[in-house]
Amino acid sequence: MTKAISDSNNSIQKVAIIGASGYAGAELVGLLSNHSQAHICHLVVSENSSSEGKLFSDLHGRFKSICDLPLVAFSSAWFDEYAADLDAVFFATPHDFSADWAQAFLDAGVKVFDLSGGFRLKDASDYPKYYGFEHADKNALAKAIYGLAEWQHDDIANANLVAVPGCYPTASLLSLKPLTVNNLVVENSLVVVNGISGVTGAGRNASLATNFNEVSLKAYNVLQHRHQPEISQEADIAVIFNPHIAPYKRGLLATVTLQLNAGVTSAQVDDAFISAYSDKPLVRLVSSWPEIGNVANTPFADIHWKFDEDKQVVVVSCAIDNVLKGASSQAIQCFNIASGLPSEYSLLNKAV
Ligand SMILES: NC(=O)C1=CN([C@@H]2O[C@H](COP(=O)(O)OP(=O)(O)OC[C@H]3O[C@@H](n4cnc5c(N)ncnc54)[C@H](OP(=O)(O)O)[C@@H]3O)[C@@H](O)[C@H]2O)C=CC1
């Protein structure tokens, strides 16, 4: 049952964004401000946030006159007073916050769209190893639906708790899944995923590693990044994941290399991608190698591939905006699907 505001034709859902001062949360605010079926009721930050009481648009000047709501601090008292009146909440928060609070919102009848990694891994024992904490709510974890919008539509449509995929996993899985679900990949072969992200991927808080004077192009967290088990889980294949950070603001590129079964043809490879995405308007199969510049500030994923039929090796590359398709616009796709709307609703304004 919806607690939505009545409109003459539709019901508009009441939503809150927790983590609205951060990069992913700010993009969510921008997208939801432009969404005719959502009404933003609260923008929430942490209990001791230096942003508490400021206007959202004073923090993120890009959104002045688009959303000028104040930022309020999260607390148990805030939850008790306001949560039950919401239809949906978006967590753009640290992973452990999501794990701690999702069930309380679900119990209050609120759908949860979690942009963090708090509900992405099915195996709870991976959390201490990859996230550094014991998962606080294994029951909720078991109920969470992974929200790769182009692949999990029917599950998302019926979900109350959606784990919005990570940025690197989004680009990696969009590249891998057409090949893995069609059983084109040699079993137990080496699958290498190279990812490059802009600095917004590291969040808004200052750190030496993301300081303008320090940031360079380099690999990091090789063989230990938390997105490796997420990619393996959802592609159902073991992968080696090599993340890199690069000195630009936004955009992410994942390039994957796979060995395909003997006898697989170029036509089969092409067909795997075309049949997966021909009816998915936010995935563009492009005719040259994808570029960050073509997807930054957009909700699109651009994909291109090349198959060497002699060696049976395929290389697939996918570019996305890490804070949009890699986080907030994909969260909107999930919200749309769970609301019975087209996945791309409010995200794609086509010329007619
Ligand atoms: N940046 C990206 O490219 C992507 C990010 N994500 C995920 O989205 C989430 C947010 O990331 P990002 O926006 O980059 O991070 P930021 O560090 O930029 O923002 C984090 C936000 O969470 C808030 N917050 C922190 N602790 C709490 C708390 N205890 N209670 C309530 N709010 C809290 C912060 O508020 P304040 O600091 O004002 O207190 C801030 O608004 C993370 O889980 C991240 O992994 C997912 C995909 C891509």
Ligand SMILES: CC(=O)N[C@@H](CCC(=O)OP(=O)(O)O)C(=O)O
């Ligand atoms: C450049 C950079 O630091 N990127 C982040 C990933 C982005 C992110 O926020 O991770 P989720 O997608 O899991 O939420 C990192 O490697 O930890």
